[in-house]
Amino acid sequence: MLVASAAVLALGLVATASVVPRTTTGTPAALGTHGRTQVYLLGSQGGQQRTQLTGASARAGTSALIVVDGVGYLLDAGVGTLLRLNEAGFDANVVRHVFITHHHQDHNADLGNVIGFGWTAGRFGSADRRLDVWGPAGTRDYIRGYKISTARSITDQQGPLEQKPSFDKFVRGHELSTRGEIRTDGVRVMSDERIAVSAIRVNHGSMPAVAYRFETPDLKIVFSGDRGDRGDDLTRFATGADVLFHEISDLDLVKAALEAQGAPPRYVDHQLHDHSGGDLVGRTATDAGVPKLVLYHLIPGNPAISDEHWRALVSPYYAGEIVVGRDLLAF
Numbered sequence: 001m002l003v004a005s006a007a008v009l010a011l012g013l014v015a016t017a018s019v020v021p022r023t024t025t026g027t028p029a030a031l032g033t034h035g036r037t038q039v040y041l042l043g044s045q046g047g048q049q050r051t052q053l054t055g056a057s058a059r060a061g062t063s064a065l066i067v068v069d070g071v072g073y074l075l076d077a078g079v080g081t082l083l084r085l086n087e088a089g090f091d092a093n094v095v096r097h098v099f100i101t102h103h104h105q106d107h108n109a110d111l112g113n114v115i116g117f118g119w120t121a122g123r124f125g126s127a128d129r130r131l132d133v134w135g136p137a138g139t140r141d142y143i144r145g146y147k148i149s150t151a152r153s154i155t156d157q158q159g160p161l162e163q164k165p166s167f168d169k170f171v172r173g174h175e176l177s178t179r180g181e182i183r184t185d186g187v188r189v190m191s192d193e194r195i196a197v198s199a200i201r202v203n204h205g206s207m208p209a210v211a212y213r214f215e216t217p218d219l220k221i222v223f224s225g226d227r228g229d230r231g232d233d234l235t236r237f238a239t240g241a242d243v244l245f246h247e248i249s250d251l252d253l254v255k256a257a258l259e260a261q262g263a264p265p266r267y268v269d270h271q272l273h274d275h276s277g278g279d280l281v282g283r284t285a286t287d288a289g290v291p292k293l294v295l296y297h298l299i300p301g302n303p304a305i306s307d308e309h310w311r312a313l314v315s316p317y318y319a320g321e322i323v324v325g326r327d328l329l330a331f
Contacts, residue, residue, distance in 0.1 A: 035218035036194070039243075040065040041294070042084035044325040045301030046226070046247055046275075048106045058303040060084045060327050061106050062296065064223065064245065067094070068194040068216045074098045074114065075212060075223050081110035082117060088328055093122035093129070097190065099197065100135030101225030102209035103142065112146040119170050120157065127164040131171045134189055134197075136208035140173040178208040186213060186237045200237045202227035205274035213237060219331075221245065224284075226297065228274035238288035243331070246284065247297035249275040250313060254299060275299060278310075282317025293318060296325035 043060030061078020065085065072094040074081075082092060095118055100108055115131060122129050133139055147154065147167065157163040176189065178201045186200035189212070199210040204226045211234055214221045222238040224246040238244050251272055258268045276284075285293040295310050307324040314322055323329070 036069050037216040037218040038067045039219070039221065039331040040067070040088050041245075041296055041325050041329040042088065042327065043078045043080055044296050044298055044327050044329070045078070046106055046249070046297030046299045047301065048104060058327070059298070059301045061109055062247075063110070064296070065090070065095070066195070066214055066216070066221065070094070071096050071194055073195060073197070073214065075214075076101055076107045076225075077109070077111040077114050078106050079109040082113040084327055085114075088330075091121045092117040095131065097197075098131065098133045098135075099189070099199075099212050100133065100139060101211065101223070102136055102204055102207050103138035104207060104226070107226075108142060111142060112150070115143070115146060115171050116150060116153075119167060120163065129165060129170060132174060132190070133171065134174045134176065134199075136176050136178050136210055138208070139175050143171060143173045176210055178210065185233070186211075198237075200233060202232045202234055203230045203274070204228065205230075205270050207274075211237060213241065219243065222288075222290075224276070226274065227276060228272075229276070229280055230273060235284050235287045238284065238290060241288065241290050243292045243294060244285050244288060244290040245294045245296050245325075246281045247276055247299075248281050248295045248310065248313065249277060249299040250305070250309075251275075251277040257300070271299075278313025279317050282314040285314075285318045285320060290320065292321045292323065294323045294325055294329075298325065 042063040042065055045059035046062055060080030060083065062076045063078050063081040063084065064075040065088065066073040072090065074095045077098065085092060092114055095114060098111065098114060100111065118131050133143060154167045158166050176199055186198040189197045189199050191197065194216060196215045198213045202209050202211045202225055209225055211225045211227065212223050220241045222241045222244050224234060226247055227234060254271050255268065258271060295314065298310065310324045311322050
């Protein structure tokens, strides 16, 4: 059973995908309008190995930003999130809520930076500014740990440098319970006048993990987070969405690489059954009836692997539009 708080919802349409356009100086250009909602895939790589071979020079860790009426809602905060957020044309203080799918470091490595720079980036704004961080077990521990690791800076900022509001008033952590049966309807996490967010537990092995559904006045979006073939109710949760962002792993490549590295059997099993191959991704999208599928959290994230390769893993199982994620993809 997944437990959270209650609220309201809205309706949705589909927007088109593009890379964030640049001016001649390299800064982001205006994106035009897609109603009240814009979606940015900030980081498209999954996994906890960050090397040149895995595409660290080309792809940041998993993260996406939904902006509604100028207010940001961040999904995960993998390594490089803050940099990509800036490259997309935003300061950290655009983010009002953060939603963490689970606490493997490829999903939360930059969470501290988002919290800390969100606090200081808006230092001369309203004293009632706030950042709410939502996620499964481990969310409050992360915030406490970040506060300990940066205690000297926090003390200086909110003392002699008169940072407002205080750190404790700025950031609030909220944990979603993932106790009980994994097959369950999603529950409402939060809502405001711009967005309604729901979550459902997904099966990611021993790590408590959730998927999220975002409903804005223009768009219904589902992010799978990390999930494998051991069973959950993501298909039902994603039904009726305009876009499904789903993680994908080339399981054959991953298996060969891990066996060559001498990885322990339990870790190999985790990679093969607690992540999603192309067949699971395609069948989930087909059964949910979504018209558009965005592949993200690519494992491996090596840029030498073509978009056609990723599409070929899914297309036998899904006939809709397939978009292969890359950093700073905008919708």
